[in-house]
Amino acid sequence: MGLPPGEVEKKETDLTIRTEMKITLRLVMSVFGAVMGSFLFGYNTGVINAPEARIKEFLNETNIKRDGTPMSVDTQTNLFAIIVASFAIGGTAGGLLAGTWADKFGRKNGSLLNTICGIASAALMFFCRMGVSYEMLIVGRLLGGICCGLITGLTPIYLSEIASQNIRGALGVLHQLGVVSGILVSQILGFPEVMGTSDLWNYLLGLAVVPCILQLIILPFCPESPRHLLISKQDEANARKALIALRGYSDAEEDILEMKAEDEAQKSEAKVNIWGLLTSRNLRMALILSVVMHLSQQFSGIVAIFYYSSSFFQDAGLDGDTAVHATSGVGAVMVVMTIVTIPLMDKVGRRTLHLAGLGGMFVFSILITLTLTLQHLVPWFKIVTIVASLVYVLFFALGPGSIPWLIVAELFSQGPRSAAISVSVLVNWVANFGVGYAFPHMKTSLGDYSFIPFTGFLLVFFIFIYLYLPETKNKTFEEISSTLRGGGNIREDKNARRENYLVSYKSTENP
Template identity: 35%
Template sequence: MEKPQENKQGVRKNTQRVQGSPGTERKETKSPQESTDSTPKGIPKTHSVAEPVAKAHPSKTKLPKKLIWISLISTFLSMQYGYNIWIVNSPTVLLQDFYNISTYEELMDPDSQTFMMSITIALFPLGGIFGALVFGYCADRFGRKGTLLITNILSIVSAMLMGLSNKVQPFEFTMFARVYTGMCTGLVSCIIPLYLSEISQTSMRGSFVMMHHLLLTIGVVVARVLALRELLGTAEGWPILMSLGGIMPLFQLGMLPLLPESPRYLLIQKKKEEDAVEVLKNLRETEDVEEEIEEFHQEANFEKTEKKINTLKLLLRSPNLRWHVLTIVVLMLGQQVTGVNAAYYYTTRIYEAAKVGRDKVRFVTIATDTFVSFSTTLGVYLVDSVGRRTLLLVGFGICSVTCILLSITMTLQDIYPFMTYINTVLDDVFLIGHGFGPYPVPPLIVAELFLQSSRSSGFVIAGVLQWFFHFITGVTFLRTENRLKGYIFLIFCPLCIAVFYYIFNFVPETKNMTFLDIRKLMAIQTAKRSKVKVHVDK
């Protein structure tokens, strides 16, 4: 029996290759169980996804401290993302913006002001679309760490532009600053979950990727607190408030030398196995990374037909990935167009109707955002135990029910004053449910549905869709709300139910599975659906 050879890093290279890969040296006799395997043709049979997942290696079950610190440092940009969402994009602060609408006579009309506010809201996600479009090129050309460097530099410039918005009087400058800030945020929304998914362990991948959204919600809370008029929420303090978002990327830029490149990117895309092994040993705090390196090799062999696949090919000429792309479309639609903007917009109004003083409402909304952060924290804790599907189904189920109830209670609050108190509870429940699954889980699903060389293209599609739907809701929400009032939730309810139905029937559970196993599972499900379709046609 030939002994496995060892390379310089102490990682054994198996002489036996995965079935169907180049360099196969011997044939294997199939057992009866293997001969009846239902895996579609062309899928390497490393092991069946239908079988129980093998017991995790000790190095995979323990939680390396270095990985935790690296993940926290990388998510500081996520905190700026949340900070910008509220400071730059929230309708509740646009009246304090430096457009100074009252100085333009043509904008004294309320409808004109509403139109200008809608345009202002739309500029931020419009920039996000541009950022997502260039992300794929940056991630594959400069690497994950190189893209982090670029994003940090651009984000620091973004904070400087926003801080100068009140000094440069033409409102065109403010428009440009918002588009530019949106572009930086679009990059952040893609690179952080992608990077976290590629450096984390399989058994804890969900928790690490969802840290992106957890830091985002913390950024929103920080922005709300600093925007209090007792702190920086004044005309004098507003420029400082707008520019403080630059602290997060400045800090990460200083810590960037401590962050490693993605080991998957190094081995699978750059063919630098020695560097990948060293990075992986450092991340796992162990010398025994052979099993994970072998998994990288298996993925590299499997995805040879997908290498250097661009976004357009992924959309139009990859029949094996159509269900993956459709799943992204549905999840991004559910993330952005399920009423979360309406819920945030009505938070202040609902509490004021409940006779909470205007001065106290500010603190109540901060408390609401804090509860949303706790909800996301619970999701981070549960995602790798109860699963992704459970979080999504529970979250969209809560959103569906509360949309119906809010439509009823907000209509009746003029007749029955006590309904305002029920509205406050329902609004908070909606936001907590949305923060539990529908918002943080989709980026994780995007990372898991694609293999290494096509993953960046998957994030491009997801990012463009996320910011496009955000753009559409930003442009249309205020005008639609002026006409429908509380009935606006009736628009979002069918969407929530439709997304719930799709997830329940078509989205598989992916917890504790490698990227390759997830791909094989999707291939099996796609093959089964194709057989059913052919049978029905006959």
């Protein structure tokens, strides 16, 4: 027998007030500590571009000190390519390990342990000049890639699991905000007037140690993911304490109920590893969507803009140094637009924003191709190329930049979530490496038409995501999983459990 309607409504109102997440100090600390990892990822991504000429000088000087002969230009170019590529290779390995790492060590503790790799990487890059060893630089970049590959799995999953569903999207965007902020800071510090000099370039690379140190200071005071504690570790007491610290209210029963419901729903399934994920028919659609979302990020052509925007600006008539400074405008647009999307994520929705971003990129990729092919006939089209590139970046930041990182954690329940993160992050890093490696060859063979393949990919991704991706805003993980499996009664089941809980809650208060 249930409670009278008035009592049920009153109790539901009380619970709703408690589950509307407050901005507590522990929440802010936890988010900041986690996002420092995202910042490190962005910093290491962008920091290597500005000092390219200085690093090549170092390679040549090292060779002269070793055997007295200068290094050929081709050898310098190939070695620098290895230095750049080693980061992506390490990222691929780290991404593949991310899910297992998160399950074994925890989301927070896994991030803490990962700082050791980050500090070792920064130290090797900083001391390579003193050690007269470009091998140290290569290994440092490789370790930095492994560290950042783990970060791209650990940070999004931690942010999604410490957030209540009404702000889960907003917190998820903060991972991307950290990444683009790191890219922008590395671009500014890499200016020739700042640290992009022959004397300071290794200090520029070594500054990657700062986010690691901040994580070491902050994360010990942050709670572990409540979901990880309750579902993976079966530690309800500490999960409850973590929820109370994060949410800012004294009663965490509603959150515990929702997590227990997810735990019960997955108990009928065996623990899902990567092979189990790849072979599961029930999880196939969620996995396909996750992979497509990450491919839509990397095959959108944004990597070409990030790596080669200086050439676009030089084609528009800017000299080399001015083009380097102008490139920071790309980072600034990314930061501003990522901030704009934070409140939109839980109001407009992930699906809508991602489709809007892909659609806008599709239009402006066509405009970029037109201005590139016609700028020799219409000189002012060179300026339009710059503007179109910045608007292209704006639409990327609107959705494709951040949503793939957060939505994978939403599409899967706790059991297969870590394996799904590993596969998705691996796909992202491999695609990043592939586009970064292929684009110079595309530019050589296709010339002004080098963006056409990206235009085709954007159209395909838009159609697929429009047809198959469900909206995930304001839904529990259980509801999203049920939608992908074709379930239709999840809300009714949840409401029944909720009323039963309210009855037991009332009887506990008034025995």
